[in-house]
Amino acid sequence: MLPDEAPLPDHASRLSYQSPSLSLEGPPASMTTMRDVAARAGVSAKTVSRVFNDDVHVLPETRIRVEAALRELNYVPNSVPTTFRKGRAPVVGVVVPDLLDPFFAAVAESVNQVAIENGMSTVVTSVGDNVQREREVVDRLLGQSLSGLVIAPVSTDNSYLKRWCDRLPIVFVDRGPTGVRADSFLEDDEGGTRLAVEYLIDHGHSRIAFIGDRPDVPTSRNRLLGYRGTLSDRGLPEREGYVVFGALDRDSSADIVAGLAALDEPPTAVVSSNARSSMALVPALRDQRFAVVGFGDFPMADMITPAMTVIDQDPTLLGEHAARRVFDRLAHPKRRFRRRTVLPVRLVERGQCRPPD
Incomplete structure (x- = not known):
């Protein structure tokens, strides 16, 4: 059982595919059919299918003949008949906000690896922060008869997916579904932020800001709930101007940091709500004395000076769980029970959480 598993009440794409490994010699694969292989081996096409699918009920000598014919003719299976037969393409869609974000890139790659293990392709697309674009892209993808979908939505209303949920497995990742019942794999967002704020308080900070995108x-x-809840539990006020959103790039982040530094009582520490904001904040924080804890690790976070303490997520595990849920649903289509699974996070202490001056 995964942690905190509980039931619910009721731009450019990348395409990858791995097919069975056979010999590289012989006529072009597109010219070879299963009937050709059967004729070469002196068996029926059904027997060829059994050998190709590793059916144990095939005599050893028959298997040897068929495998030799497969190699000689360089047979490659045609997925189109399977698509027509099952009503879906052997492809899993992955929709994320930003493929340049290391977190979502790791999620997508993890889904891709699980899909390859299961003999399928992935088509991965990003939608930015555009809610309308998300709906258009997802509807277009699902109209191509995908076998499943893993989505980290930017929309706060996912009810447009209702008509698809009974047709194929849809699994939400990082962000839970709203307006529709579906499986989801999330991180402990509130608990992770509590870890960050408590860590800063324990290091002597009482003026702690929260920055997000x-x-x-x-x-x-x-x-933000975790931030506010921890301040309240520890008897600290939420100071005016300490919660700021809009850290989307270097310029906006520099403006935010300058605004915090100009306050009559500037913060001594900052909690950054995600890796995207943390990366944008790094140049602006270079000349400031703020201690920082970022939610989500990112490349080079441990190499900047001073290194950034982070709440570490595991996007690879998140994507793997989501993809395996898709294939579990495909294997057991009659299961209607939808589950919400919350994965734990942990604090990785590094060198930036110095005490206040």
């Missing part, structure tokens, strides 16, 4: 994203809302 978009306030309407569920992860940001949950992390």
